[in-house]
Amino acid sequence: MIYLDNSATTRIDDDVLEAMMPWLRDEYGNASSIYASGRRARVAIESARTAIATAMNAHPAEIIFTSGGTESNNAILKSVCSESALADRLAVAATEHHAVLHPAETLQQQGVPLTILPVDRSGRVDQGQLTPLNVPRTLVSIMHANNETGTIQPLAEIRRGVPNAYLHSDAVQTFGKIPIDVQALGVDFLSVSAHKIHGPKGIGAMFIRKGIDFKSHQQGGGQERNRRAGTEPVALIVGFAQAVKSAMEQMDQRAAQMRTLITTAREIIQKEIPDVRLNTPSDSALPNILNVSFVDADRIDGEAIIQSMDIAGIAVSNGSACVSGSQQPSHVLLAMGLTASESRAAVRFSVSKYTTQQEIYQACTILSEIVRKLRGATHN
DSSP states (O other): OEEOBTTTOOOOOHHHHHHHHHHHHTOOOOTTOOSHHHHHHHHHHHHHHHHHHHHTTOOGGGEEEESSHHHHHHHHHHIIIIISOOOSEEEEETTOOHHHHHHHHHHHHTTOOEEEEOBOTTSOBOGGGOGGGOSTTEEEEOOSBOTTTOBBOOHHHHHHHOTTSEEEEEOTTTBTTBOOOHHHHTOSEEEEESTTTTOOTTOEEEEEOTTOOOOOSSOSSOHHHHTSOSOOOHHHHHHHHHHHHHHHHHHHHHHHHHHHHHHHHHHHHHHHSTTEEEOSOSSSBOTTEEEEEETTGGGSOHHHHHHHHHHTTEEOBSSOGGGTTSOOOOHHHHHTTOOHHHHHSOEEEEOOTTOOHHHHHHHHHHHHHHHHHHHHHHHO
16 A cells, blocks of 8 residues: 555654553553552653653643643643633634644534634635734634645744734644754643544643643642543553654654655646646745645546545545545635635645655656546547
């Protein structure tokens, strides 16, 4: 199989698995216990917390472990607007992941005023819409980079536009791929995850700026400084930290390699497929994502493209893995101004450090053949 869906999840690295194994098999103590095995688990967790904090220029006390990006997004939005009562107004970008959009809609149903911020053709937030949001007790949530198109949002500029509001960013797709400095970006809250950077599934974290009175959205024990109840999964946390360490050490190398692969894909697709639209901007985008659609998409069965690629042994997607199979138009592409047909028939390539040039050549050639056949079948 040629795997080109690394924005959905990535292969776990060998060094990550090796780091996790002792905590799965031998060192299984509960980190809340005061005896020796519990204390060792606690030391491992705090060491991992420090490593992850360092990677984003945060203080270790500002890192709270969760089960992943979805929980982090839900916990931040719901706590800020409910349990912590820090904000009574919410604004999110139209292209946010459903892990932000859906809790935002739930909060709206509970009486929290919600503003959906429009984006331009490249998927960037219209900053002219920010001025009314620059008031206290407002939470603005804008993802760092989009999971479907790779478009990077200028968070530091956005912060300058809303200095009086709280700012949250879903950085699940960017953490470990491009530099993140929470101080320079000016965010108050950040959501990150491990399995997008060759770490284990089921572990993520929230950055919560020191001094913010954040109350837990999940009740139970007093773990994670009373901000997220539940027994900490030591092995997953250790694996997360190892994945982050490797990503930080190899960031420039990985980015250059992935950018070369995506550039190759751009060139082949533009040359071989007429009437194609590249929805990933050539600048200010993640190095590992390319999203394409077709001007004549009303003549092409989007589901057939993905299925035909799968039959050929190539794993790609048409958007978020969380809604795959639904064949609904991508809300991201719709917000960028594409038609429903184009938004439904889009194809996303997302590469990793394991992807090869030969795989890109093969995948693009097969995509070209599939689109040609579908167009021919429709024409006949």
